[in-house]
Amino acid sequence: MRPAVSGQQTPGNVGQDRVRVDGPLKVTGTAPYAYEQAVQNPAYLFPLTSAIAKGTIRSIDDAAARAVPGVLTVLTHHNAPKLLAKTDNELYILQSPDVHYRGEYIGAVIAESVEVARHAASLVQVEYDVAPHDAQFRTGHPDEYTPKRINTGAASDSHQGNVTAALAASAVTVDAVYTTPYEHHNPMEMHSIIAEWDRERLEGVLGILGERPHLRLYDATQGASFAQLLLAPVLGLLPAQIEIISPYVGGAFGSKGIPHAPTMLTALAAKLLPGRAVKYMLTRQQMFRSVGYRLTTHQRFRLGAQADGILTAIAHNVTQSSSRLKQFAEQTVNATRHLYAAPNRETTTRMVPLDIAPATFMRAPGEFPGMFAQETAMDELAVELGLDPIELRIRNEPDNDPESGKPHSSRHLVECLREGARLFGWETRLTTPRGRQVGEWLYGLGVASATYPKQQTLPTKARITFTAGRYAVQVAAADLGTGAWTILQQIAADALNVQEADIKLQIGRTDLPFGYLAGGSTGTYNWGSAIMVAAVNFREKHGQQPAEGAEAEGGAYFPDEAKKHVLDAYGAHFAEVKVSAVTGEVRVTRMLGVYDPGRIINPRTANSQFIGGMTMGISAALQEESYLDPRFGHVVNGDFAGYHIAVNADAPDVQARWIEHPDPLFGPTGAKGIGEIGIVGVPAAIGNAIYNATGKRLRALPFTPDKLMD
Structure with a gap:
């Protein structure tokens, strides 16, 4: 049974003009974006990209690059970790010598500094077998076709x-x-990723059952939960083996809606250096090549x-x-x-x-x-x-x-x-x-x-926990600079009938309840609905005077009449x-x-x-x-x-x-x-x-x- 959730919340917070709660952090430069997350002893990546639009790589000579002091390794299709499922061709990189477009990732140099990585990348010599390409858009193209569906899932005609x-x-x-x-x-924040592989222990009632690979990503993404689902099959992992952290995003406009090749490139590079974080921030010029x-x-x-x-x-x-x-x-x-x-x-x-x-x-x-x-x-x-x-x-x-x-x-x-x-x-x-x-x-x-x-969206969940006299409201939402940090706090305060200061909002991580991505103008009514349902469940279960650790969850829904x-x-x-x-x-x-x-x-x-x-x-x-x-x-x-x-x-x-x-x-x-x-x-x-x-x-x-x- 769905709880009865009124669309009329207690007056006081929703509908009121509120200064952005993340504003002071951003204007003082203390809001940690993806590239600024604190990791120990990081390595730095600079990519190798194709100089042709179509063909195959005949050879890659990376000897000069590897000889540069500070270079840790060079990643190419010769030594790239194998990917599993080809569920997304854009993410299925470095698995062959084939080149599909100019600027495609064909490798990377990983070094102790960005400067060393960039210099070493300029020393890598690549030879190609060039094939004829077609990059001229025109009507009446001989290969023009009718897609089965358009982006919304509707019929093309x-x-x-x-x-x-x-x-x-x-x-x-x-x-x-x-x-x-x-x-x-061209958002203000270029696409940025930090990737780090380690191993996590699996524990059961009989004790430690073993270990499995674990990938941690600090990523500028419009939806940590969504990215987790898309990356997992390509990497051959369960979604739970991928942890994504993205509390602040400096603009996106759709470009960070799904993972692109830079995320996979950084993950593959980090896999060659287990236990060490690898950082990559695209240059402005690279933003025109590989993120849509x-x-x-x-x-x-x-x-x-x-x-x-x-x-x-x-x-x-x-x-x-x-x-x-x-x-x-x-x-x-x-x-x-x-x-x-x-x-x-x-x-x-x-x-x-x-x-x-x-x-x-x-x-x-x-x-x-x-x-x-x-x-x-x-x-x-x-x-x-x-x-x-x-x-x-x-x-x-x-x-x-x-x-x-x-x-x-x-x-x-x-x-x-x-x-x-x-x-x-x-x-x-x-x-x-x-x-x-x-x-x-x-x-x-x-x-x-x-x-x-x-x-259309995937189910969104929210969790509310009473701890240290405040209500921790958790949902894997994303704030791209749109105000989610502020408005979700307002929604939660009214739904629980408390002051905004009593709310501790937590968003932008995959260890939080699943949140649909911030895209297609879906965020507020999805995340807000889940929070409101969780609040009703919380009050029905714990009342107005909850005990320490009291908890309840809820999921977003749309009335049956909406269909x-x-x-x-x-x-x-x-x-x-x-x-x-x-x-x-x-x-x-x-x-x-x-x-x-x-x-x-x-x-x-x-x-x-x-x-x-x-x-x-x-x-x-x-x-x-x-x-x-x-x-x-x-x-x-x-x-x-x-x-x-x-x-x-x-x-x-x-x-x-x-x-x-x-x-x-x-x-x-x-x-x-x-x-x-x-x-x-x-x-x-x-x-x-x-x-x-x-x-x-x-x-x-x-x-x-x-x-x-x-």
Whole structure:
């Protein structure tokens, strides 16, 4: 029996503005990140990476490297420990001389210092047998294929009605192609790992039964429990034989959602030096090679509508890149299936396999590139109809989910659009492009909707123990700088009806109850739900005056009624831009996001997340693009000199507001996700504002000056 958990907690902590509890540690530099964990006498790793995109290694001459004083060993496929299960091709490294992409790990030098390891690595001579490679993304690729499933587990294609006939009969149509580039995450903290092998004793009722290998990892990860499950089969270990510690993470945006090759490389290197810790922090340049990125997309988007703007057909046909080594099929078509009503619908996903590194999650995976196409196409349709873009969206608000027919658990998109229009001064928008000019600057306003779904998750548990007069609340959650240290303490305090000072939160370790990863906007309602259930169990078992050591556990759950509904978060983005008529430079002068995020646990941290998402969206809209040279298969602008991201001057006035409607079908917290909803519609809103300012429609990210001046 599940305990009765009320979505209405005792007032006092949840919903209140709280300063981040980890703030003082971070501003004083005393919060220990993965690379800063205290280990005795560590060794240091510097990787060897392939200089070709495809082929085999003919020979590796590491004699000069081994002769350098301070070098401990050189790891290659010749001496690498054997891996067991090939459950993840990205992690199955150094098991053969094969090369799958440029920059792939082919070995490492381990030494007494980083400097010695790096110098020695430069002395290793590698010869290759080069094979022809293909790193050129294009539609119509001869090996293009249909994936069985997209990232969410949904089918790659969907069909309802007759799109071809509906488009032919529509009074107005839009048929355009939208493209998004490769992008890289670049959190402030580079990926960092410390690995150490030892042996642990197995004890039973008859005493010591033996020993088994034990791997300890200090890792910058979005989910210690999740990483433990993924690493174990590849290494041939039980999950309990892997201990992962990750209390603080300096940003991630999806890149640290699952283990990547650097984690496995460090683990293999440490296995050659049993009992000694091996440390590896990627350089900024290495971040562009081996820890994922946002894949590139080509999207044909078609809309058909009646003269009054009511949609008759929606078609979204996506082609996107994939690594031959490991597929990552983004759910680029997902939002199209659910956001607007239309009787005739079609979505398709096709993948182009290339000899490049594997892609991975990047903030709002799938929805981000897909919403750029959809919300730009909706603006184009509004122009064709001579209809206000907000009114067009309102007229196509569905009564139920367009794909499944299920009702929504809660949906306040129209409220977000109307409130945002009021706050932003939408009534001042001129319908004729180039209508407002001050000096060389043309001004315009744009709008876009935002949506992000509840993702499927694995069971999350929490434990509460009363010790030394405080409540130790334990769950293997992760705080990426998003505020989990603070909000989980607030949730626990209200659930137990105590002060926040009475809570001792413990997160970020695999010896704590299983916690789903901090990704897909799932953290708060998963971890918070588990804590609330554990609190109810604790009070029922131990009362208000618990004894020392009193303990109870609980698991996150969603009401059975949730299965009968579609659970999404919503929002609306408003942007004002000015565009130089002389240079084509675009500047975002104002941005407002109004959101429907369920219950807000902490306004301060929520506001930070929303503003962070919008700023990241501005960065992608105006600057971010990784240039992959198909001749060699590598990113040529792989550093901050060539890969530009937004700074303060690019986001001068970014504000967030929300319409708070707690959603109990998301669990007892009533909270929806907010990490992704702040970014998904931002580039479309900016692009639509550029059109309103200039009359020029941009359908390819980023919106660089050359695209406005040709």
